[in-house]
Amino acid sequence: LSYGRVLSSKSRIISINRSRQQATKNERLFWSADVVIEADIASTLTQIAAVLRSDPDYKGYASSEWLSSLSERDTQQELSIQTKSLQNTTDSKLNPLRVLYALDKVLKEDSIIVVDGGDFVGSAAYIVRTRGALQWLDPGAFGTLGVGAGFALGAKLVYPNRDVFIIYGDGSCGFSLMEFDTFERHALNIIAIIGNDACWSQIAREQIKIFDDDTGVNLKHVHYEEVNRAFGGLGMLLSSDTDTDKLDKFFENVIEQSNSKRKSAIVNVIIGKTDFRDGSISV
Template sequence: AIWEKIKIQIYFTKCFSFYTGTVGVAAVTAGPGLTNTVTAVKNAQMAESPLLLIGGAAATLLQGRGALQDIDQMSLFKPLCKFCASVRSVREIVPTVRRALAVAQSGTPGPVFIEFPIDTLYPYHVVEKEFSPKMFHVFKQTVQNWSLNMFIFILIIIMIFVINTLTNKKALESLGIPCFLGGMSRGMLGKNSPLHIRQNRRDALKEADLVLLAGTVCDFRLSYGRVLNRQSKIITVNRDKSQLLKNSDIFWKPTVAIQGDVGSFLLRISKGLEGHTFPQDWAENLKEGDKAKEKANRAKAEEKTERHLNPLSVLQRVDELMAEDSIIVADGGDFVGSAAYIMRPRGPLCWLDPGAFGTLGVGGGFALGAKLCHPDSEVWVVYGDGSLGYSVAEFDTFTRHKTPVIALVGNDACWSQISREQVPILGSNVACGLAFTEVHCHSEGAAEINSSGGRIHPQDN
């Protein structure tokens, strides 16, 4: 269950159609789940195998707005499939599936593809909250003459890494404005910066007078812009115009939008405001909230579990043990989500993750690249037990190229990030359950020598 099962699923389905004489059916997740099938679907096309590929998709009204794993899937599969369709209503499901099955078997057999946006599968009340805008009055105002001196509560949110990170770190420190760091910008301010706020971002955004979105896109990570206070002044900076103004036509409006390089902007604004001091009460209050939330997390980490390890406790202990030059590679779902708010990257570019596309399987390649570029640094890969299957064979690569890395696998025998939502909504854990596989044995088997693995039990606490 932990192997690269998406591509394998297509090959299995193709073989199934050979032996049964019927159409094989494969269902995969949206975005990276579908992109991982491309080679196998092309194989089915050239082998003239009847195959129905079913893929998820973002809610209809959120397509093109930065939803999680949202891409133009139809354009990707039209050259590969005899028939492609996107279901737009529940009543279309049965006739669309029937037509696809007929086309797959007619004439020269081949693959067909149907995508199902989640609003055609989930109960309406579940997806309604994702795209129902709150009514608000659009307030027009000229902004050319306002000054930063008017504002007390100022936030910077950064979600991209920038070139010349050390220089930009100094620029941020000279501004003295509290920052939230997301994505691969985590670690930009170091491990214990008083300006880096890790918790309670939503509450801080409600209080902020001015928010600077430095490379941050108002996509699903900021609830499409809905978390921004309508009364706040918002400056947004991005090289890409479409990302700069993402969803500004519906959920939010920038006060100033600057199309340009984030790093250059931060340097210039820090020089322009040189000598200007911002009240530190705001940053201190946010830091106190940070400490309170982390204290609550520590309390959760100390809670006893009946059978298995407490994942928060494991992550906290590993974070305490990590060397100061450590690089963290994140490859997983639920376990990595916990790691993102427990573990503290040591410096700029010391946190590597899949990015907004949510692509599982980056662990092995990212770790290899990080270790080759920083051979003296300690490289950790934080894996979920599902995502491990994509790159477990790379432990052989690590051994052959003498690039030692450390892998921490959260083995809960489940695709927990999906299961947490699926079970309450659909009442079933189907396709989410895995097994408590002895995954540490795979590293030893793949590398044969000079590689070792181990399993931590609750009694090892």
């Protein structure tokens, strides 16, 4: 939100935070609060909503025209993403968007999805539908990579009968990949999908453009699936040799094997480059 630069000068701003210091942080750079409420955000909004609904003159939060325009924008964006998912990548490897659509198609409604990565995870956020509250766990606003296996371990112990998935980038998986030994020792059938483009892509994209330097961003197409085989788990390689029309069947088979054998699984997906997230940056 550019520290509030995008807010209209005509807007009335209400800042809510448990900490008054945080509620007024960055104030007067581009905005000033008309009202500061020192309270829990969720509780405050819930109470405001309850008061509004109890008012017989309350007409709703927004006009139907505005809501329709938002819905239309979402529809157009979804069509654009679907179109990009059918395009060939610049290096003839699997289109990551197509892979993610296939994964989303086979996930059950009670599945818990843990994401840990940059570019591949950023793409997943557009495509893989959150099944419900507390069923999407990610590194948060500050991008604290490395949470993947730990979050998945906790989720599986709390909900042992649900499918738990980790969507990794190939850079971020290195922070917690060894926990698959833990998964095997405790017979936790957690499934990881690693988007492997041999690169810290979210950083590389703008670093190379701005500095003309690829220091520290290039990786290798490591056979991560073999790591889990060494632990006694399942490991599968998904590459351009795979029939792209049967990607959903491939994932269904992985889920069936993992669940029936009570073993963790790593699917190492060799993905190509697309322009889908051009302009996204992380430093």
